[in-house]
Amino acid sequence: MLSKNIQKALNEQIAMEGAASQKYLAMACWCDDAALSGCAEFLYAHSEEERMHMLKLVRYMSESGAKPITPAIAQPQLVYNNILDLFETAYQNELKVSRAINDLVELCVQEKDKQTENFLQWYVTEQHEEETLYRGLIDRIKLIGTEGRGLYFIDKEVEAIWQEKEKAEADTAA
Numbered sequence: 199m200l201s202k203n204i205q206k207a208l209n210e211q212i213a214m215e216g217a218a219s220q221k222y223l224a225m226a227c228w229c230d231d232a233a234l235s236g237c238a239e240f241l242y243a244h245s246e247e248e249r250m251h252m253l254k255l256v257r258y259m260s261e262s263g264a265k266p267i268t269p270a271i272a273q274p275q276l277v278y279n280n281i282l283d284l285f286e287t288a289y290q291n292e293l294k295v296s297r298a299i300n301d302l303v304e305l306c307v308q309e310k311d312k313q314t315e316n317f318l319q320w321y322v323t324e325q326h327e328e329e330t331l332y333r334g335l336i337d338r339i340k341l342i343g344t345e346g347r348g349l350y351f352i353d354k355e356v357e358a359i360w361q362e363k364e365k366a367e368a369d370t371a372a
């Protein structure tokens with residue numbers, strides 16, 4: 199049985215993952231509008247991933263006999279100054295989510311909830327991967343530059359990363 203404190207914290211995390219899904223959806227739309235179709239596909243896929251992260255928490259709570267709370271949908275940021283601003287915002291968001299996951303794990307330790315602590319290890323690994331991915335993207339954008347054909351090459355680069363991720367997921371599912 200999950201303690202009241204753990205339930206509250208898990209519900210906050212559900213809301214955070216749901217909000218992340220909405221943020222990436224808005225970012226994907228911004229990219230589509232800017233004719234950056236590779237970045238858009240990457241971000242649509244990431245929005246789906248965040249929804250999956252939310253569902254994973256919802257199911258864990260339900261299986262544990264607790265009540266997950268479906269979060270309200272808040273309006274995410276819709277406009278970005280440029281593609282670097284967009285990915286830097288995404289990276290900052292990931293850092294915030296990582297801190298929340300770490301706090302949640304810490305709470306599990308305090309409450310001696312080994313099961314939830316163990317369940318959350320998947321999120322700890324996932325956050326590390328996402329932080330690394332966005333930091334790498336930002337470095338590449340800075341290297342390539344957004345002038346002239348730079349934007350085109352960035353879009354192709356992000357599209358290639360998206361395709362690679364899709365392929366890896368399909369291989370794992372097969």
Ligand code: OFO
Nearest residue numbers: 218248251295328
């Ligand atoms: Fe939910 O993986 Fe990042 O935020």
